[in-house]
Amino acid sequence: xxxxxxxxxxxxxxxxxxxxxxxxxxTFRKLPRDAMVIRELRHSAFPYDGVNPDTGDPFIxxxxxxxxxHVSPRGGVLWQDETYSDRRxxxxxxxxxxxxxxxxxxxxxHGNEAILQRxxxxxxxVPQQLAASGLNAALVAPQLAHDARDSSPGNFWRxxxxxxxxxxxxxxxxxxxxxxxxxxxxxxxxxxxxxYSGGYFPAAWIVKTGGANQRISGLILMDALYGDTExxxxxxxxxxxxxFVFSAYGPxxxxxxxxxxxxxxxxxxxxxxxxxxxxxAPGIAFAEVPEDIKHxxxxxxxxxxxxxxxxxxxxxxxxx
Numbered sequence: 167x168x169x170x171x172x173x174x175x176x177x178x179x180x181x182x183x184x185x186x187x188x189x190x191x192x193t194f195r196k197l198p199r200d201a202m203v204i205r206e207l208r209h210s211a212f213p214y215d216g217v218n219p220d221t222g223d224p225f226i227x228x229x230x231x232x233x234x235x236h237v238s239p240r241g242g243v244l245w246q247d248e249t250y251s252d253r254r255x256x257x258x259x260x261x262x263x264x265x266x267x268x269x270x271x272x273x274x275x276h277g278n279e280a281i282l283q284r285x286x287x288x289x290x291x292v293p294q295q296l297a298a299s300g301l302n303a304a305l306v307a308p309q310l311a312h313d314a315r316d317s318s319p320g321n322f323w324r325x326x327x328x329x330x331x332x333x334x335x336x337x338x339x340x341x342x343x344x345x346x347x348x349x350x351x352x353x354x355x356x357x358x359x360x361x362y363s364g365g366y367f368p369a370a371w372i373v374k375t376g377g378a379n380q381r382i383s384g385l386i387l388m389d390a391l392y393g394d395t396e397x398x399x400x401x402x403x404x405x406x407x408x409x410f411v412f413s414a415y416g417p418x419x420x421x422x423x424x425x426x427x428x429x430x431x432x433x434x435x436x437x438x439x440x441x442x443x444x445x446x447a448p449g450i451a452f453a454e455v456p457e458d459i460k461h462x463x464x465x466x467x468x469x470x471x472x473x474x475x476x477x478x479x480x481x482x483x484x485x486x
Contacts, residue, residue, distance in 0.1 A: 194265040194345055196486075201259040201342050202293060204282050209331040210253035211310050211320035211368065213246060219323055240278075241315035250320065252312045255335060256282045257342055258305040260297035262486045265347060267302055270383065270484045271332070271339075271355040274307040277363025277390075278315045282307060290362075290465040292474065299478035302486040304343075304352065306335040310368060317364030319371045328376030332357070356383035358481070360474070361390040362465055370394035373401035383447060386477055387413040389455075389464045391422040399429040402450065406435060410449045412442070412477060414468060417457050427452060441469060445480045 214225050226246065228235030234246040244250070256274075263269070276286050286292050286307055296305055308331065311318060321327050336352030343351075359382055361369040366387060373379060374397045382405060391398070391413055402411055415423045430437055430450065437450035445451070455468045470476050 196262050196264045197259055200261045204254050204256050206253040207255050207334050209334045211308050211322055212250040214320035238316040244314050244316060249312050249314045252309040254309045256307040257338055258293040259343055264302055265351055268484050269355055270303040270358050272303045272305045272358045275361040275365030275368050277365055279313055281313050282309050295472050295475035299475045300486050301478045301481055302484045304339050317367040319368040322368045322371050325375045326377035328372045329378040332378055357381045358384040360386040362388045363390055366390040366392055370397040379405055383409050385411045389416050389419050389461055391419050395422055395426040398426055407448050410445045410447045412445055412451050414453045416455050416459050416461055418461055423452055444482050446482055
């Protein structure tokens with residue numbers, strides 16, 4: 167009787183501890199089918215009522231009756247109700263995703279003139295490319311400026327905001343996953359940060375002030391370097407032993423890729439040029455694509471068809 171009682175107490179204590187929760191992961195099963203939803207989160211890039219930290223100027227500078235607006239350097243006057251009010255994020259789990267195995271959380275930052283369903287899902291097929299890569303990863307993609315020529319980070323300018331965003335996204339992914347998964351099961355996952363085109367600007371501020379660099383195990387830039395090289399340089403200096411970095415680029419972003427390579431060389435960091443066979447830490451690689459590759463098609467056709475799938479398939483740490 168005493169032995170059974172002590173055994174029951176030990177089991178109850180294990181279940182109440184983090185180790186007990188880790189052991190419970192073995193009960194997770196592979197997802198039998200894809201799961202995807204686009205839903206509002208309390209944490210989102212926009213609306214944003216703060217300042218641009220680069221200039222100190224308020225982000226919202228125009229008032230027309232009840233309408234609030236921002237003047238974008240490339241997009242002109244953009245109104246908050248049309249461009250900066252979409253709180254939605256894309257959440258996706260591929261068929262076969264397995265929380266009982268080493269897994270990652272991929273965060274995708276889209277470019278200008280994009281909408282999650284129309285562009286990230288239907289045109290660029292980011293979830294489909296993740297699924298085809300075999301990477302054991304969940305996907306979250308926040309809506310940035312809605313269908314506009316603007317790369318503003320919005321709330322990702324705020325110190326620690328990315329960390330909070332990841333926490334809420336993790337809880338939402340747990341609900342999508344089912345099997346009694348909890349937000350903490352996704353909070354523990356390493357992050358692979360992927361940016362395309364204008365998504366470089368939120369990415370730059372995420373690695374500068376996001377408060378989650380200790381979770382970032384990979385940075386992928388898909389024709390996505392148009393400035394802020396000092397922020398990526400500082401991130402690499404901080405995380406080079408723990409995170410891989412890969413930047414593929416065409417003619418229009420070549421200048422800033424060369425600038426970042428120069429910064430890294432000055433620090434004494436080595437890097438390769440070309441598509442690496444594997445992506446793992448520590449490792450830094452830059453790959454220039456042929457000049458005839460169109461920037462607008464970069465996620466669909468670059469050095470190969472479905473280049474994001476190709477990149478993700480080279481990450482050896484997390485396989486389904």
